[in-house]
Amino acid sequence: MLDKLSSSLKETIRKIAKAKRIDKQTVDEIVRDIQRALIQADVKIALVKEISSRIRERSLKEKLVLNPREHVIKVVYEELINIIGRGVEVPLAAQKIMMVGLHGTGKTSSCAKLARYYQKKGLKPAVICADVYRPAAAEQLRQLCEKIGVPFYDGANLPLPEREKGVMGIVNAGVKEFEKYDVKIIDTAGRHALEKDMIKEIEDIKKAINPEQRFLVLDASIGQQASVQAHALTMQLESQA
Ligand SMILES: Nc1nc2c(ncn2[C@@H]2O[C@H](COP(=O)(O)OP(=O)(O)OP(=O)(O)O)[C@@H](O)[C@H]2O)c(=O)[nH]1
Numbered sequence: 266m267l268d269k270l271s272s273s274l275k276e277t278i279r280k281i282a283k284a285k286r287i288d289k290q291t292v293d294e295i296v297r298d299i300q301r302a303l304i305q306a307d308v309k310i311a312l313v314k315e316i317s318s319r320i321r322e323r324s325l326k327e328k329l330v331l332n333p334r335e336h337v338i339k340v341v342y343e344e345l346i347n348i349i350g351r352g353v354e355v356p357l358a359a360q361k362i363m364m365v366g367l368h369g370t371g372k373t374s375s376c377a378k379l380a381r382y383y384q385k386k387g388l389k390p391a392v393i394c395a396d397v398y399r400p401a402a403a404e405q406l407r408q409l410c411e412k413i414g415v416p417f418y419d420g421a422n423l424p425l426p427e428r429e430k431g432v433m434g435i436v437n438a439g440v441k442e443f444e445k446y447d448v449k450i451i452d453t454a455g456r457h458a459l460e461k462d463m464i465k466e467i468e469d470i471k472k473a474i475n476p477e478q479r480f481l482v483l484d485a486s487i488g489q490q491a492s493v494q495a496h497a498l499t500m501q502l503e504s505q506a
């Protein structure tokens with residue numbers, strides 16, 4: 266979905282660059298192309314309307330400092346960044362990161378990607394598997410960590426009663442085990458929906474080890490559901506805080 270959005274937008278930029286002149290008709294055509302691309306990518310209609318009118322307004326009325334084509338490209342770029350957002354800078358510092366999200370969204374893969382990122386930046390990452398529900402979860406993460414040479418903990422050294430206490434025993438022991446590591450990444454189990462037990466688990470981990478970052482991992486094709494999930498999670502966590 267995002268690949269398609271990106272290629273449609275690139276095509277629009279090419280169209281602007283090749284336009285013979287920039288007049289109301291050209292701008293309307295460009296705005297229509299952008300609307301089509303955004304709607305296909307399941308962007309909220311209200312946002313599509315907002316960006317359309319801002320691009321129209323700024324392209325035709327703003328005082329030009331660049332040539333007209335470059336001006337429109339700049340406006341389109343700035344307005345897209347405005348709605349898509351600039352992203353969050355992940356600090357290059359010692360921290361605990363907790364990955365949460367629904368089933369199969371890429372939490373475990375992202376743990377390894379993040380670990381690799383920090384490793385390349387010269388920090389010492391380590392990964393803790395707090396998914397005790399899916400039998401192959403720990404093995405999957407272990408293999409990924411082995412590939413990149415990052416230490417991995419799943420509570421295998423804990424006495425059985427401790428391990429049977431579930432996720433919290435493993436997370437606490439893992440954080441202790443990796444005391445000397447800079448970045449501790451905690452993988453959690455996926456859920457079918459934002460169920461109460463998922464929120465409770467996040468809350469419990471938050472209380473026990475206070476992770477500086479909590480990442481909600483989403484499938485890129487999720488569209489407007491992304492904001493629904495992020496809001497639901499934030500609201501529930503805040504209401505329980
Ligand atoms: N195309 C694509 N596939 C991905 C990406 N990340 C993960 N996958 C695949 O998606 C599937 C699920 O990924 P996982 O990392 O196991 O997802 P998870 O959220 O840990 O899953 P659960 O632990 O079962 O909830 C695997 O087959 C991955 O190879 C990605 O960025 N792009």
Ligand SMILES: [Mg+2]
Pocket residue numbers: 372373374396402452453454455
């Ligand atoms: Mg997983």
